[in-house]
Amino acid sequence: MLYVISYINALETDRHKVNMVIHKEGDKSRAVCDTCKNIVSTTFRYAPYNYEELTISDILQGFCDVCGVVVSIPHQSSYKIKEFRERVNHPLE
Numbered sequence: 531m532l533y534v535i536s537y538i539n540a541l542e543t544d545r546h547k548v549n550m551v552i553h554k555e556g557d558k559s560r561a562v563c564d565t566c567k568n569i570v571s572t573t574f575r576y577a578p579y580n581y582e583e584l585t586i587s588d589i590l591q592g593f594c595d596v597c598g599v600v601v602s603i604p605h606q607s608s609y610k611i612k613e614f615r616e617r618v619n620h621p622l623e
C-alpha cells in the first residue's frame with residue numbers, strides 16, 4: 531500500500547514538471563522575431579504547420595503579436611513534428 535502511494539506521488543510530481551513547459555492556446559510569451567528584428571510578445575495558437583510539401587494540422591506555434599509570423603515552436607509541438615517526420619520517412623508497410 532505504501533508503495534502504491536509513493537508511486538502515485540511520483541507520477542504527480544512528474545506530471546507537474548511536464549506541465550510547467552506545456553503551453554496552451556492563447557498563452558503569451560516573448561521571442562525574437564526575425565521580421566520585426568525585435569523582441570516581441572507572442573501568442574500561442576494551433577495552426578497548420580508546413581513540413582516540406584506536407585501540412586501537419588493542429589501544431590501549436592508562437593505567433594508574433596506585431597506582424598503575425600510564426601516565431602517559435604514550443605517543445606511539445608516539435609515532438610509532434612518529429613513523430614510526423616518519422617512516419618513520413620518510414621511509412622508502415
Ligand SMILES: [Zn+2]
Nearest residue numbers: 563566594597
Ligand atoms: Zn514580428
